[in-house]
Amino acid sequence: xxxxxxxxxxxTAEVKEKCEHFRQTFGVLKSEIGKVVVGHPDVVDGVLxxxxxxxxxxxxxxxxxxxxxxxxxxxQTLTLPFSRIQFTPDLMPADVIGxxxxxxxxxxxxxxxxxxxxxxxxxVVLADEINRATPKTQSALLEAMQERSVTSGxxxxxxxxxxxxxxTQNPIEQEGTYPLPEAQMDRFIxxxxxxxxxxxxxxxxxxxxxGTAAPEPNKVLDGPQILALQSLVRGxxxxxxxxxxxxxxxxxxxxxxATAAGGDSGVTNRYVRCGASPRGxxxxxxxxxVKALIDGRYHVSYGDxxxxxxxxxRHRLILNFEAEADRVNPDDIVAKVLQLTPxxxxxxxxA
Numbered sequence: 001x002x003x004x005x006x007x008x009x010x011x012t013a014e015v016k017e018k019c020e021h022f023r024q025t026f027g028v029l030k031s032e033i034g035k036v037v038v039g040h041p042d043v044v045d046g047v048l049x050x051x052x053x054x055x056x057x058x059x060x061x062x063x064x065x066x067x068x069x070x071x072x073x074x075x076q077t078l079t080l081p082f083s084r085i086q087f088t089p090d091l092m093p094a095d096v097i098g099x100x101x102x103x104x105x106x107x108x109x110x111x112x113x114x115x116x117x118x119x120x121x122x123x124v125v126l127a128d129e130i131n132r133a134t135p136k137t138q139s140a141l142l143e144a145m146q147e148r149s150v151t152s153g154x155x156x157x158x159x160x161x162x163x164x165x166x167x168t169q170n171p172i173e174q175e176g177t178y179p180l181p182e183a184q185m186d187r188f189i190x191x192x193x194x195x196x197x198x199x200x201x202x203x204x205x206x207x208x209x210x211g212t213a214a215p216e217p218n219k220v221l222d223g224p225q226i227l228a229l230q231s232l233v234r235g236x237x238x239x240x241x242x243x244x245x246x247x248x249x250x251x252x253x254x255x256x257x258a259t260a261a262g263g264d265s266g267v268t269n270r271y272v273r274c275g276a277s278p279r280g281x282x283x284x285x286x287x288x289x290v291k292a293l294i295d296g297r298y299h300v301s302y303g304d305x306x307x308x309x310x311x312x313x314r315h316r317l318i319l320n321f322e323a324e325a326d327r328v329n330p331d332d333i334v335a336k337v338l339q340l341t342p343x344x345x346x347x348x349x350x351a
Contacts, residue, residue: 036069039205072126087131121150127167255272272319
C-alpha cells in the first residue's frame with residue numbers, strides 16, 4: 001500500500017530537476033541525430049516533439065532530402081524494434097498487419113490457423129512513401145495509429161508501447177501517388193514539410209557522404225525511459241486561459257460558424273472547406289507541453305502553442321477551390337488564424 005509520502009506531490013526542486021533532465025535528454029538525442037542528419041533543425045525538433053508527445057509524424061518533401069535517413073537515424077538512437085515498410089501500389093494490407101496462415105503440428109499432424117505478425121508490430125515503424133500505396137493499404141494503418149492495436153481474423157492484438165509511425169511522402173501532385181484520406185491525415189499529430197538544404201549544409205552533406213567516414217549515432221533511450229518522459233509531458237501544467245486559447249484556435253478554423261477567423265468574409269469562410277478536429281487541439285496542447293519542457297518550464301505559454309501550431313494544423317485543414325485559385329496554402333491559413341485569434345480569454349470582463 002502506498003504511504004502518504006508516496007502520494008505527496010513533487011516539490012519544486014524535484015519538478016525543476018525533472019525538467020532539466022528532459023531538456024538535457026532532448027539535447028543529447030538531437031545531437032546524436034545531428035551526427036548523421038545535416039541541417040533541418042526545425043524538422044528534427046518536430047519529430048522529437050512528436051516522439052515525446054506520443055504521436056505519429058508525416059514528413060513531406062521531394063525525393064532525396066533525407067526524410068528516410070532521419071527516421072532511420074532516430075531509430076538507431078532508440079533501443080526499440082524498428083521496421084521499414086516500403087509502400088508500393090501492389091502492397092496489400094496483409095503485408096502490413098500480417099495474416100493467418102495454416103500450420104501443422106509435427107507431432108499430432110493437426111492443422112490450425114496461426115497469426116503471422118507483420119512489420120506493423122515493431123515499435124518504430126517507417127512507412128516509406130506512404131502515398132504510393134492504394135487507399136485500401138493505407139487504411140491498414142488506421143487502427144494501429146489511433147488505438148495502438150491490430151485486428152485480424154476477429155482477434156485484436158495490442159501493440160507494444162511506446163509505438164510510433166513515421167511516414168514519408170512525396171508531394172501529391174507527382175505521378176503515381178494517392179492522396180491520403182482525411183481520416184488518416186488526422187491521425188498524424190504533426191505534418192512536417194522538409195525543404196532543401198542550405199549551401200553550408202549541402203557542403204557538409206557532400207563531405208560526409210562522399211568520404212570514407214560514416215558517423216554512427218549512439219543509443220540514448222529505451223522503451224521505459226521514453227514512456228517515463230511521455231508521462232512527464234502529460235503532467236505539464238496548462239493554465240485555463242492557455243487551454244481556452246488552444247480551443248479558440250481550433251474553432252477559428254471552422255467555416256460557417258460564429259467563431260470563424262475574420263468573421264463572415266474572413267480567411268476561414270473564404271478559403272476553408274473543413275476545419276481542424278478535436279485531435280488538432282490535442283496535438284496543439286501536447287506539442288506545446290513538450291516545447292515548454294524543452295525550454296525548462298513546467299507550464300505551457302502562448303508562445304509554446306504558437307510554436308507548434310503550423311505543424312499541428314496544416315494537414316487538418318481542407319481548403320476549397322478558391323484557395324487553390326488564389327494560391328493560398330494551409331500554412332497561410334494557420335498564420336492568419338494565429339494573427340486574428342487574440343490570446344486574451346474571451347470571457348475577460350464578462351459580467
